[in-house]
Amino acid sequence: MGQGEEEAFPCTSRNMEEPLGPQDEEASSHTEVPGYPDKRTHRRVLGKRCGPYLAYILVVVVVLALAAALPVQSAGRHEGCPTLVLACPDDWVGYRKVCYYLSNEEGSWEWSQEWCSSHGASLAVLQREWEMEFLLRLKGNTDVWLGLQRQGERLEWVDGSSFNQRIPVQGQEPCLFLKDHDLWSSSCSKQRPYVCSKASVLMGTT
Known part of the structure; x- marks a missing residue:
């Protein structure tokens, strides 16, 4: 077996047997799959798309809550007030x-x-x-x-x-x-x- 072959074999063996280190795991977890965005990119896209709708829903909920509270407050202000007849x-x-x-x-x-x-x-x-x-x-x-x-x-x-x-x-x-x-x-x-x-x-x- 030649010298070039002896040097190549240990390198291949070491790559197969050595566990992944922390940096390797992080790199592996963020490996991008072609045609599919990673999680961080996916969250950013959802935020851009859903943000306006969530804000609109929040405004509608606040308006409905205020509309429901106004009659109660109005009744409270007039409760006990005399009516002229x-x-x-x-x-x-x-x-x-x-x-x-x-x-x-x-x-x-x-x-x-x-x-x-x-x-x-x-x-x-x-x-x-x-x-x-x-x-x-x-x-x-x-x-x-x-x-x-x-x-x-x-x-x-x-x-x-x-x-x-x-x-x-x-x-x-x-x-x-x-x-x-x-x-x-x-x-x-x-x-x-x-x-x-x-x-x-x-x-x-x-």
């Missing part, structure tokens, strides 16, 4: 934005008007047809004072407006009350129940 005081009856009070006690016409005035109202003034119809239901069979007086030859409501309804008026006394479906007059000192009226006001409710 047209209403009437206790013991008063509301109808078409007007509050009415039907008394249980009796009094003269002047005393009744003073009591109504002390509660921000007046003896009931009837200017529209529906007001008469409502009062007839409210009073039932009770005869009640109204805010109507005789001033000389004409009738005048307590708010200064003239009586212009086609309702029969019985008698010539100075103060008028509602009896059945007609208006009757009598002495102002006569004791009888009364009806007050005033506009409904804004009140807070929770």
